[in-house]
Amino acid sequence: MSKNRILVVEDNHDNMTLIVDVLLSLDYEVLQATDGEQGVTMATDFMPDLILMDLSLPRMDGWTATKTIKAQQSLHHIPIIALTAHAMIGDRERALAVGCDDYISKPLNLQELARKLSDYTE
Numbered sequence: 721m722s723k724n725r726i727l728v729v730e731d732n733h734d735n736m737t738l739i740v741d742v743l744l745s746l747d748y749e750v751l752q753a754t755d756g757e758q759g760v761t762m763a764t765d766f767m768p769d770l771i772l773m774d775l776s777l778p779r780m781d782g783w784t785a786t787k788t789i790k791a792q793q794s795l796h797h798i799p800i801i802a803l804t805a806h807a808m809i810g811d812r813e814r815a816l817a818v819g820c821d822d823y824i825s826k827p828l829n830l831q832e833l834a835r836k837l838s839d840y841t842e
Contacts, residue, residue, distance in 0.1 A: 723747060723748060723749040725749040725750075725751060725766065725768045725769050726748045726749070726750055726769065726770045726771070726772060726841075727753060727759065727762055727763055727766065727768040727772070728740060728743070728752050728753070729754075729755075729756065729771065729772065729773045729774055729777065729782065730752075730772070730803065731754050731774060731778055732774070735803075735826070736752060739772065739803070739828070739833075740752065742830055742834070746834060751766055754777075754778075755778045755780060756777045756778075756779055756781055756782055756785030756788075757780045757785070758779075759771070759773065759780075759785045759789075760780070760785050760788050760789055763798065764792070764795065767794075767795070767798070768798060769841055770798065770799050770800075770837070770840050770841055771789070771798055771799070771801070772801050772803050773785060773786055773801065773802055773820065774802075774804060775815065776804065776805065782802065782804070783818050786800050786802070786818050786819045787819055790818075790819035799822070799840045800819060800820045800821055800822075801821060801823065801840070802822070803824050803826060803828065804823070804824075804825060804826060805826040811823075812825075822836055
């Protein structure tokens with residue numbers, strides 16, 4: 721069976737390193753984008769099985785990138801999990817409203833991340 725391919729869209733180097741290390745240890749194939757525009761392009765080019773999307777990104781924020789991906793017929797089926805420090809009341813609902821399938825607040829709980837990954841990649 722082929723590895724599940726996960727696109728991580730994250731502009732913070734330390735967060736990206738942590739997430740990529742976790743994903744690799746769980747035997748996922750990892751793609752990396754550092755802004756929303758690059759995330760949309762990579763989603764289109766590589767058709768990942770799952771996208772982990774930071775919402776506060778340069779060039780195109782994660783809210784807009786998620787809406788853009790979900791608006792494309794060829795991509796709308798790809799689950800997107802928001803990874804964000806936006807943890808105020810209403811942020812989870814707002815993330816789901818723009819098309820995110822799930823939501824994880826930062827700082828990351830690695831057990832929660834692993835559990836949600838298995839929910840979407842089994």
